[in-house]
Amino acid sequence: MILEVKDFNVTYVNKHKRVYAVKNVNFNIDKGDSLGLVGESGSGKSTLAMALLRLLSKKSTEISGTANFLGRDLVNLSEEELKEIRWKEISVVFQKSMNSLSPVHRIRTQVEDIYRVHNPKAAKEEIRDRFTYLLKLVNLSDRVYNLYPHELSGGMLQRVSIAISLLNNPKLLIMDEATTALDVVTQGQILDEVVKMEKEMDMTRIMITHDMSVVATSCNKVAVMYAGEMMEMGYVKEVLKNPLHPYTEGLIASFPSLKGKKEKLKSIEGFLPDLSKRYEGCIFAPRCSKVMDICKKKPAEVKMDNGTVVRCHLYGGETDEE
Numbered sequence: 001m002i003l004e005v006k007d008f009n010v011t012y013v014n015k016h017k018r019v020y021a022v023k024n025v026n027f028n029i030d031k032g033d034s035l036g037l038v039g040e041s042g043s044g045k046s047t048l049a050m051a052l053l054r055l056l057s058k059k060s061t062e063i064s065g066t067a068n069f070l071g072r073d074l075v076n077l078s079e080e081e082l083k084e085i086r087w088k089e090i091s092v093v094f095q096k097s098m099n100s101l102s103p104v105h106r107i108r109t110q111v112e113d114i115y116r117v118h119n120p121k122a123a124k125e126e127i128r129d130r131f132t133y134l135l136k137l138v139n140l141s142d143r144v145y146n147l148y149p150h151e152l153s154g155g156m157l158q159r160v161s162i163a164i165s166l167l168n169n170p171k172l173l174i175m176d177e178a179t180t181a182l183d184v185v186t187q188g189q190i191l192d193e194v195v196k197m198e199k200e201m202d203m204t205r206i207m208i209t210h211d212m213s214v215v216a217t218s219c220n221k222v223a224v225m226y227a228g229e230m231m232e233m234g235y236v237k238e239v240l241k242n243p244l245h246p247y248t249e250g251l252i253a254s255f256p257s258l259k260g261k262k263e264k265l266k267s268i269e270g271f272l273p274d275l276s277k278r279y280e281g282c283i284f285a286p287r288c289s290k291v292m293d294i295c296k297k298k299p300a301e302v303k304m305d306n307g308t309v310v311r312c313h314l315y316g317g318e319t320d321e322e
């Protein structure tokens with residue numbers, strides 16, 4: 001196991017308000033897994049990832065629980081220890097990563113600077129060799145190394161960002177909507193490249209997305225989040241074929257056919273709940289078509305025979321009192 005997250009909570013706090021953004025989340029990732037973290041915007045996916053990397057402001061967030069990354073609890077590491085882990089062992093690519101490249105410097109100069117943060121004495125040739133190898137993995141030519149960002153298309157820039165995130169051979173790569181802004185063809189190509197390269201690099205990945213088709217094409221496991229809670233988690237082939245949680249069902253139905261056939265988009269009625277309030281019972285109940293009396297109590301996680309873990313009273317009467 002590379003990452004084991006238990007009872008994980010993230011609360012945004014300010015003078016007037018507390019927002020319960022991530023609540024009682026549990027999940028594991030094994031080495032070599034690619035876990036799709038999926039849900040509508042506002043479901044807490046990015047918050048969860050940012051909190052794991054401890055990239056959220058200490059002043060305005062409270063984090064509790066444990067996140068064991070190869071024997072170290074990310075929640076309790078010092079800033080110094082985190083610096084060692086971030087970008088070196090855990091790397092992240094955001095939707096807007098490509099915008100963080102400086103327009104006035106060649107890719108080469110920026111890559112050298114970044115590489116030398118962890119390897120201060122590295123020679124230019126070593127860095128060039130490493131980066132041109134990575135460029136090849138993301139399907140770009142060596143030529144890119146000497147170009148300026150404005151000479152590249154959005155798809156090429158995002159490939160460069162992915163290559164940069166791999167500079168230090170991270171064990172875990174987090175991609176947060178990293179391909180969302182790209183056209184469908186480029187997105188598909190990059191996902192194929194990512195799947196290939198992580199085999200080659202022996203890497204594990206968390207893929208944050210609102211798009212089930214991204215999960216279907218590039219992940220082996222999926223975790224579905226809703227309003228800060230984990231609703232269902234399991235193997236992609238099981239969950240897509242046989243979604244158990246009514247929210248997962250709705251999420252899958254709200255995407256055009258994963259096989260590419262055009263179908264009318266259905267959406268789940270209703271809105272995300274106000275996360276500054278505490279709720280008793282199932283948080284999805286106001287939008288659930290299968291709601292029952294018992295749903296006034298909070299459902300506990302139930303583990304099914306096919307490995308799926310689901311939080312819904314349809315699969316067991318247990319309640320999870322807080």
Ligand code: SF4
Nearest residue numbers: 282285288295312313
């Ligand atoms: Fe629907 Fe009840 Fe299951 Fe919640 S616990 S998803 S309300 S059936």
Ligand code: MG
Nearest residue numbers: 041045046177
């Ligand atoms: Mg997000």
